[in-house]
Amino acid sequence: ALNKCYESSWRKAHELLIHFDNAEKAFKSCNKPFLLEEAAREIDYYKHNNIEIITIKDETYPVRLAQIADAPLVLFSKGTRGLNGKRFLAVVGTRHSTAQAKKYCDMIAEYMSGLKIKPIIVSGLAYGVDSYAHHSALHYGLDTIAVVATGLDYIYPASNKKLAEQIVERGAVITEYWSHTPTYPSNFVNRNRIVAGMCDGTVVVESKEKGGSLITAGAAFAYDRDVFAFPGRADDPAYGGCNKLIERNIAHIVTDSSSIGFNLGWTHTKVLQKSLDLFDLSIEKSAILEILDDGNPKDAAQIAEICGQSACDVSLRLLELEMDGLVRNISTNKYVPL
Known part of the structure; x- marks a missing residue:
């Protein structure tokens, strides 16, 4: 009902939620009690049509969308997959x-x-x-x-x-x-x-x-x-x-x-094998590339923790791999394979 009350003013709805820290109290402030009955009918409709109701407070709400100031308070979803994922x-x-x-x-x-x-x-x-x-x-x-x-x-x-x-x-x-x-x-x-x-x-x-x-x-x-x-x-x-x-x-x-x-920073699965074929890489460098091949940018400390090499050695090998054109520093010293 709160979503309906402020569906054209998302920032106002967010401000009220923050102010009252309670959806019920925030809804009462809009002074439209008749929307509760309409909301009850909507919920019944969704239940009978296998439609999921996802509020901004739910874990299943899209995490990226929740980061924006004008995110909707509620989403209605019909399908076979959730609204979160790595990419x-x-x-x-x-x-x-x-x-x-x-x-x-x-x-x-x-x-x-x-x-x-x-x-x-x-x-x-x-x-x-x-x-x-x-x-x-x-x-x-x-x-x-x-x-x-x-x-x-x-x-x-x-x-x-x-x-x-x-x-x-x-x-x-x-x-x-x-x-x-x-x-x-x-x-x-x-x-x-x-x-x-x-x-x-x-x-x-x-x-x-x-x-x-x-x-x-x-x-x-x-x-x-x-x-x-x-x-x-x-x-x-x-x-x-x-x-x-x-x-x-x-x-x-x-x-x-x-x-x-x-x-x-999304790398194609063929890239790692191509890199290994074209370059005579050490076991240590190959291990670093394999860790980066999951597509998630990582810094030297994260890689070192996974592969067991020292952070200093990993940093040096990342620099060498970057000079060879096999990895790229994208931001905050995090690397992705090329």
């Missing part, structure tokens, strides 16, 4: 996409499917790039989550109803809106912050100078998450928005899918 990637773009956009979505999903720790692909179930992103993820065996701007009883666009059913089997369809919520234009804008907030990075596949995907990219940038964009010709309006994101240093330029993985 999440948003893939978004225009509804009026070109054939090239589909190729890019396939390229992203194919690369990500080869990672040792596969990311969950997040998008908005809209026409165009969103649909391509979900289809490509499913085709390459990746879990995918659709964030919709309506109630879960109403799939928009209707032509994506079958796709939504497939996503439920290999991921989840989620929303912050109650059932019977129609397609208000403002809800699509609000939905974009959830897509960005759930993810480690956001890829804009194709966008004109104005579009919802630019709002998603802007939100991701504001949340200090990585943003990526495919570039286009200067005279191609289909990529005007992507080019602008790159020009303004909001987005990393995507030359191929590996550049997304490179910037996020």
Whole structure:
């Protein structure tokens, strides 16, 4: 009921929760007691339709999303997987996409499917790039989550109803809106912050100078998450928005899918074996590479604790591996393999 009372003012809802430290007291302050009866009917509807209710206080609430100031108080989820995991990637773009956009979505999903720790692909179930992103993820065996701007009883666009059913089997369809919520234009804008907030990075596949995907990219940038964009010709309006994101240093330029993985520190499973084949590495250096191959950045002390080498020796070997082009220092002296 509190979620409904302040569904267009998330910051206000958060402030009240902090002030009262109690959802019941916070709700009473909005002076809309009739919402309790409506909320009870909603809960009954969700129980009968296998829809999970996840509040911001629950352990199952997306941890990345909980970090943003305007996170929804409640999410409604229908699907087979939870909303947390080691890696999440948003893939978004225009509804009026070109054939090239589909190729890019396939390229992203194919690369990500080869990672040792596969990311969950997040998008908005809209026409165009969103649909391509979900289809490509499913085709390459990746879990995918659709964030919709309506109630879960109403799939928009209707032509994506079958796709939504497939996503439920290999991921989840989620929303912050109650059932019977129609397609208000403002809800699509609000939905974009959830897509960005759930993810480690956001890829804009194709966008004109104005579009919802630019709002998603802007939100991701504001949340200090990585943003990526495919570039286009200067005279191609289909990529005007992507080019602008790159020009303004909001987005990393995507030359191929590996550049997304490179910037996020997500390494392909083939990289370690290639490194071992090309270089005559010592047992100690090979051990360091194998530890880094799980895809999680680590510093010298963490690696030393796992492999039993001294931190001083690990630091020296990491420097040598970096000079050989086999690892990269990404931040705060943490390393990932190349």
